[in-house]
Amino acid sequence: MAELSVTxxxxxxxxxxxxxxxxxxxxxxxxKKSLSAAHNWSCPEYGIFAVGSKRDWNTKSDDHGKMVAQIxxxxxxxxxxxxxxxxxxxxxxxxxxxxxxxRVYTTQKARRVAAEDEAETLKGMLxxxxxxxxxxxxxxxxxxxxxxxxxxxxxELERRNEALEAENARLKRMLTSKSGVLQLxx
Numbered sequence: 001m002a003e004l005s006v007t008x009x010x011x012x013x014x015x016x017x018x019x020x021x022x023x024x025x026x027x028x029x030x031x032k033k034s035l036s037a038a039h040n041w042s043c044p045e046y047g048i049f050a051v052g053s054k055r056d057w058n059t060k061s062d063d064h065g066k067m068v069a070q071i072x073x074x075x076x077x078x079x080x081x082x083x084x085x086x087x088x089x090x091x092x093x094x095x096x097x098x099x100x101x102x103r104v105y106t107t108q109k110a111r112r113v114a115a116e117d118e119a120e121t122l123k124g125m126l127x128x129x130x131x132x133x134x135x136x137x138x139x140x141x142x143x144x145x146x147x148x149x150x151x152x153x154x155x156e157l158e159r160r161n162e163a164l165e166a167e168n169a170r171l172k173r174m175l176t177s178k179s180g181v182l183q184l185x186x
Contacts, residue, residue, distance in 0.1 A: 004049060006056045007128045010067040012047045014125075017074035024084030035059070035072040063131075066124025073117070 004012070025031045029046065032038035039057050042050040051057045051064075059069040106114075 005132075006051055006053070006064060007067075007132060009049050009051050010064055010071065011125070011128075012049070013071050014067060014074065016046055016048055017071060017078065021074055021077045022084075024081030025078050026081050031075075031078050033075050033078065035068065035075065038071070038075055063128065064124075066121050067128070070117075070121040070124075 020026075020031075026046075029043060031043075032041050035057070039054070040050045040052065042048055055061065056064050057068055059065050059072065061068065
């Protein structure tokens, strides 16, 4: 398997951390809660691979800053699996008893800021994906050109091979026609 690019590593982290915010971090995973602590942290069994470059692992990075900032926010929301499951069970039990679950009030400004943050993150992810698309598109064009060149070369070699086989057959016929038996010529 080819090594993952920085963008692929960050996208995998975002996806896994979003999942863990909802379900809780599995038992036995020593997760980090800050960006500086998570900088070199890997958890290959869950598809998380460290980003070794501090230039890339930086909220001010032009290429990856928005995703790194999103990862920082998600890290702060991570909690152990047991804790999240207890809260979910308590919410289900409260709902089953007819009690309303407590709704946390958020101001319009907080909702707007959260929506703007998410829009910025999505814009960053879109830009990264677009860059990756253009890189792959350019690479594919080069591969198609190389393939066309190889096909032309292959056709040329096949024609040359056929000509050599025809010449070889002609020479064999000349040798056998003189004596009826194929002779070694030195």
